[in-house]
Every structure is written in structure tokens, then in C-alpha cells.
Amino acid sequence: MTQEAIAELKALLGPRGWLEGEDAATYTQDIRGTYKGDALLVVRPTSTEEVSGVVKICNRHGIVIVPQGGNTGLCGGAIPRGNRPSIVLSVARMNKIISVDPLRYSVTAEAGCIVQTIHDAAAEVDRAFALDWGARGSAVIGGAISTNAGGINVLRFGNTRDQVLGLEVVLPDGRIWNGLRALRKDSSGYDMKHLFIGAEGTLGIVTKAVMRLHPRPLRDQTMYASVGDIERLMELFALARSVGDSNLTAFELIPGHMVDRAIAKYPVLTRPMETRAEWYVLVRFSGGEDITEKLETFFGEAAERGLLTDAALAQNMAQEKNLWDLRDEIPPLKLMTGKMLKWDTSVPIDRIIPFLAECEKVACAIHPPSKVIAFGHVGDGNLHMSIWPEGTIGEPVFDKLCKDIVSAIDNLIWQYGGSICAEHGVGVENYDRVQGQKSPLEFEMMAKIKQVFDPQNLFNPGKMFNPAYGDVKQAAE
Ligand SMILES: Cc1cc2nc3c(=O)[nH]c(=O)nc-3n(C[C@H](O)[C@H](O)[C@H](O)COP(=O)(O)OP(=O)(O)OC[C@H]3O[C@@H](n4cnc5c(N)ncnc54)[C@H](O)[C@@H]3O)c2cc1C
Incomplete structure (x- = not known):
């Protein structure tokens, strides 16, 4: 056969x-x-x-x-x-842009179209595409849709789900659903496209997509600033929102020791300023000529309130690029060796700092020299967080400790009302762990949807969720 x-x-x-x-x-x-x-x-x-x-x-x-x-x-x-x-x-060979429509503010592309290609096509008609992250040169739009990817612009534009206007999908029986609509408003019943967004290929294969475009800002300008008091990070973020309003397009947190490591490893990166701090933020405003003035106002007020101590403002494209290249090189896996436990987590934004403090406590209670390294899209409550259980201990003990830390931190994330999969999806990595995040009733609904679309369980089995988590008996309890 x-x-x-x-x-x-x-x-x-x-x-x-x-x-x-x-x-x-x-x-x-x-x-x-x-x-x-x-x-x-x-x-x-x-x-x-x-x-x-x-x-x-x-x-x-x-x-x-x-x-x-x-x-x-x-x-x-x-x-x-x-x-x-x-x-x-x-879908790598299905990589074409089908059409770009500046008047409808939309682009239609095949699923294998590289994210950067859509940015370039949008820029050619004076429009902007919102989805952006470190893998922009190799991730494709079908993958982004299937994982509901986020990235550095979520704060301003939302995640992939918010950018999708229409989809074409091949269903598990081979039929083609043409939902390639470019409508902003449609209240004609279930919006089927949302089932396939973030479904990780378990319900259908996305073959084409209509994606939203946005007005292209005249320019972007980013400030790299040293944080005065990390406990008051949310006060700083609120200030950036009130001064920047819709001009605020990114607000990222970076630990100082990771900046040092990135600069030591990649000579092409330059240190944006000499002031050393435990934490920095990257704050980007996008818009017209007045954004420099607004960034300066933001810094002035923040410094006066002790929220920031120093800042470097990118003055040209090269400096702007240097700041974001620096941000892209921060992931600990690129800069550190040794076993690292990793989360792409989100918690309500006002709880980020207490959450981080608690994480270190919880991890250290299990293995005292554990170090928590967190960076990322703080503006949307999303942290790329790693725990580094330092020290040389025998492998079997070490593995058990790691398991205990993972389970304790997952529980902590849920206690804080967060998600262990804020970005990147569930895949295999979080397949077993995600069970604790939703109720049996929620898994039961998911299992029923899966059963309707893919009764033979042929589309990406063993990924995203185990239909058994939705066991009807458990749900009834
Ligand atoms: C350096 C780096 C930085 C990153 N930063 C971020 C970030 O900031 N935010 C963020 O959200 N993510 C980030 N990511 C991960 C990001 O989630 C992926 O790049 C993207 O979402 C998936 O793209 P892909 O095309 O590679 O999909 P793949 O990895 O190939 O697939 C991902 C999933 O989607 C399914 N899939 C793929 N194509 C289709 C299709 N056409 N139809 C149905 N299912 C499909 C696959 O089966 C799989 O389950 C980063 C990754 C890297 C390497």
C-alpha cells in the first residue's frame, strides 16, 4: 500500500x-x-x-x-x-505573491511566500506589512498563520490572527475551501478562517492567504535606554504609550548582561552607548517628522521620574539597524552554552516584574544557582524566558531537577493567568505540558472539531494537543 x-x-x-x-x-x-x-x-x-x-x-x-x-x-x-x-x-515552491492591492490595503500570497518578500512587495506600493520577527528571511506566511506568530509589532498591530483577511485551505479529504476574501467586515456566521489560524496544520493545509496591509510610516526611530528602576517598568511603558499613542510600535526589554555577550560575540554590532545598566528597553516610534520630538519628550519625562537613566537615539538607518540586529542576537541559545530551559510565555503585562522575581525564587528553591534570563516583547506581556540551572551535577539528577523546574514554572505561569505558549505554537515541545493550561471542556471542544475535519487523524498527529485531553467523562466532572 x-x-x-x-x-x-x-x-x-x-x-x-x-x-x-x-x-x-x-x-x-x-x-x-x-x-x-x-x-x-x-x-x-x-x-x-x-x-x-x-x-x-x-x-x-x-x-x-x-x-x-x-x-x-x-x-x-x-x-x-x-x-x-x-x-x-x-509549501516552499508555492512562494509567489499573487497580487498587491494598495487601495484595499491587502496582499494575496501563496503559503510558501517568505515573510520578508511580503514586506518588500508592500513597500513597493508604499504600504507596510505588520508581521516581523528574527526569522523574517526564512519563515513563510503559511507557517506564520498556522502558528499565529507574533513578533515585534504585536503591540501596535496585533498578531498574525489580526492580519489575516482570507484563506484558501485544502481539507483532510482533499477538497479545497476558497475563503480568499478581503473583507474587513463580515458577520455572516462562523468565521472559518480562524479555525485554521494557529491550528499548526492539524485541520487543513493553508495554500493561499489574503493579508492586511497598513499605511507606511514615513520613518521609524528607536531609542535604546537604560532602565532606572525595573520594578517600575510598567510605569515606563504607560508613559511611552501616553506620549507615543499610536506612534509607539515596539517596546522591548533586554538584559544588560546579554547585550555584553552579544557585543562580545558579534563584532559587527556596536554598543549603542557607554552607560551600563542591568536592563535596557528598546522603544520604537513610527510616524512622521514629529516622532523624534516625541521620543525626546518621552525620555525627558521618564528621566525626571527616575524611570530611565540614559538613552541613545538612532540617528540614521545604520544605527537603527544596529539596535534591532542587537535585539535579534539576544536569544540565550545563540550566546550561551549548557542546558537551558526555555519558555515563550505571556502573562498580563502589569504582572511581568513580580512574575520574574517569583520565577527566580521558584527555580532557586529547586536548584539554588538557577538564573532566569528574560527578554522580549514586554509591551504585549510576552517574554522569551530561559532558566539556566548552573552548576555541575550528575546527568540523571540534573534531568530530574530540570523536569521539576519546568513543572513548577508552568504552574506559576498559570497562577499568574498566563500561557506557556505565547508564540511559536505548541508543536511537540509543549504537547504534554499544555494539558494543564485549559479545561477538559476546552480540549473536548477542540477534539470534536478535529474529529469533524480529520476523522482519520492524518493531519499532523501528535502535535498541538492530544485529543484524549478532551475526554468527555473528564469534562463532565
Ligand atoms: C530567530 C527566530 C526568531 C523568532 N521570533 C519569533 C517571534 O518573535 N515571534 C513568534 O511568534 N515567532 C518567532 N519565531 C518562530 C516563528 O513562530 C516561526 O518563524 C513561524 O511562526 C513559523 O514559520 P515557518 O514558515 O518556519 O513554519 P514551520 O516551522 O515550517 O511550521 C510551523 C507549524 O505550522 C505548520 N505549517 C506550516 N506551514 C503550513 C501550512 N501551509 N498549512 C498548515 N500548516 C502549516 C507546521 O506543520 C508546523 O506545525 C522565531 C523563529 C526564529 C528562528
Whole structure:
């Protein structure tokens, strides 16, 4: 049966449409080499019709399909898992912009279109695209939609869900749903596109999308500033909001020791200012000529209130780029060695600082030299947080400690009303842990939706959630 399916897939797609063996290796592991899986074949269709054809063949033969975009998702969602016969379906060759419509403020693109390509296409018609993060040069729009990605502009524009106007999706039975609408308002019943956003390929394969564009600001300007009192971070953020209003487009927190590490490691980066501090913020205003004045007003008021101690304002494109390159190089995995426990967490913004203090306490109670490293999109309550259990201890003990720390911190995040998956999705990394985040009733609703769309569980099984979490008996309790 399997051999028959492989032959049918190869015949459908032609010699350039599939890869196997060594040629397929980069598609069966993630970019960090953390997740590896087996695939009978990697298929690389070039059209929605080909995707539909692939799905119909797999449906007939009971073959699992793992959709893959740029493979930058960092939690194993795009890599086959388990022993069922599987293929990876890469949308990399479906990478075209279909149309850019400056009057409708929208762009229509194929699922494999790279995020940076959409930025470039928008800029050509004097529009801006909101989605932006470190992997902009390799992540694709289908992957961003399927993980409901966030990034540095969420504060101003919301996350991917807020940017999607319409979708085209191939369903698990191979039928094509054309929902490529560019409407801002439509109250005609269930809005089906939202089911596929953040679904991590478990309900359908996104093949095209209509995405929102925005007016292009005349310019962006970023201030790098040393924080006077981290306990008053939210006061600082509130001030940036009130001075910047809709000009405030990013508010990021960066620990000083990570700046030192990044500058030591990447000679191309320059230190924005000599003042050393435990914490810095990157505050970006976007708009017209008056943003410099507004940033200066913001700094003046913040310094007077002891919220900031010093600041460097980017004066040209090179300085602006240096600040954001510095931000992109901050992730601890790039700068530190040794076992690190990692969360992309969100908590209500006013609770970020007490939460961080509590994290260190909780981790240190389990393993005293644990160090908490947090940075990220504080403006939307989202922290990339790592815990570094320092010290040399024997492996088995160490693994047990790590497990205990993960479980204690997950619980703490939930106590604070937060999420352990604020960005990047659930994938494999958070598959078991996410059970504690939602009620059995919520999982039951998810399991029922999954059952309706994909009764054979062929679309990305073993990812995002375990349908058993929605066990009806548990839900009734
Ligand atoms: C350096 C770096 C910085 C990052 N910063 C951020 C950040 O600030 N904020 C943030 O949110 N994320 C961030 N990310 C991760 C980001 O989530 C991914 O880049 C993006 O969301 C997924 O893009 P991708 O195309 O690589 O998808 P993949 O990794 O290929 O896939 C992700 C998931 O979507 C599914 N999928 C992919 N394509 C489709 C499709 N067409 N239809 C259905 N399912 C599909 C896959 O099966 C998988 O479950 C970062 C990643 C890196 C490497």
C-alpha cells in the first residue's frame, strides 16, 4: 500500500516535486537539530491543485501529512513524529505573491511566500506589512498563520490572527475551501478562517492567504535606554504609550548582561552607548517628522521620574539597524552554552516584574544557582524566558531537577493567568505540558472539531494537543 502511494505521489508531482533519502534530510529535522523524524517522502507541490491531489492520495492510503513552511517554528511542529507512515508536505515552491492591492490595503500570497518578500512587495506600493520577527528571511506566511506568530509589532498591530483577511485551505479529504476574501467586515456566521489560524496544520493545509496591509510610516526611530528602576517598568511603558499613542510600535526589554555577550560575540554590532545598566528597553516610534520630538519628550519625562537613566537615539538607518540586529542576537541559545530551559510565555503585562522575581525564587528553591534570563516583547506581556540551572551535577539528577523546574514554572505561569505558549505554537515541545493550561471542556471542544475535519487523524498527529485531553467523562466532572 505504502509503495503504491509513493509511486502515485511521484507520478502526480513529477521529478522536481519530491525528495527522499539524503536529499530530504533538512526537511526531517528542525533547524536546531532538536527534533528528527522519518518521512517516506518529502513532497513539494507547486499549486493548490497539486496539494489537493497529494492529500487525496494520502487519504486513500492512510498516510500522515506533516505540513512544513520555512521550518523555523522551534517547537518541532513541522517534523514527523511517531511510527505511522508519514510524508512532509513542504509549501516552499508555492512562494509567489499573487497580487498587491494598495487601495484595499491587502496582499494575496501563496503559503510558501517568505515573510520578508511580503514586506518588500508592500513597500513597493508604499504600504507596510505588520508581521516581523528574527526569522523574517526564512519563515513563510503559511507557517506564520498556522502558528499565529507574533513578533515585534504585536503591540501596535496585533498578531498574525489580526492580519489575516482570507484563506484558501485544502481539507483532510482533499477538497479545497476558497475563503480568499478581503473583507474587513463580515458577520455572516462562523468565521472559518480562524479555525485554521494557529491550528499548526492539524485541520487543513493553508495554500493561499489574503493579508492586511497598513499605511507606511514615513520613518521609524528607536531609542535604546537604560532602565532606572525595573520594578517600575510598567510605569515606563504607560508613559511611552501616553506620549507615543499610536506612534509607539515596539517596546522591548533586554538584559544588560546579554547585550555584553552579544557585543562580545558579534563584532559587527556596536554598543549603542557607554552607560551600563542591568536592563535596557528598546522603544520604537513610527510616524512622521514629529516622532523624534516625541521620543525626546518621552525620555525627558521618564528621566525626571527616575524611570530611565540614559538613552541613545538612532540617528540614521545604520544605527537603527544596529539596535534591532542587537535585539535579534539576544536569544540565550545563540550566546550561551549548557542546558537551558526555555519558555515563550505571556502573562498580563502589569504582572511581568513580580512574575520574574517569583520565577527566580521558584527555580532557586529547586536548584539554588538557577538564573532566569528574560527578554522580549514586554509591551504585549510576552517574554522569551530561559532558566539556566548552573552548576555541575550528575546527568540523571540534573534531568530530574530540570523536569521539576519546568513543572513548577508552568504552574506559576498559570497562577499568574498566563500561557506557556505565547508564540511559536505548541508543536511537540509543549504537547504534554499544555494539558494543564485549559479545561477538559476546552480540549473536548477542540477534539470534536478535529474529529469533524480529520476523522482519520492524518493531519499532523501528535502535535498541538492530544485529543484524549478532551475526554468527555473528564469534562463532565
Ligand atoms: C530567530 C527566530 C526568531 C523568532 N521570533 C519569533 C517571534 O518573535 N515571534 C513568534 O511568534 N515567532 C518567532 N519565531 C518562530 C516563528 O513562530 C516561526 O518563524 C513561524 O511562526 C513559523 O514559520 P515557518 O514558515 O518556519 O513554519 P514551520 O516551522 O515550517 O511550521 C510551523 C507549524 O505550522 C505548520 N505549517 C506550516 N506551514 C503550513 C501550512 N501551509 N498549512 C498548515 N500548516 C502549516 C507546521 O506543520 C508546523 O506545525 C522565531 C523563529 C526564529 C528562528
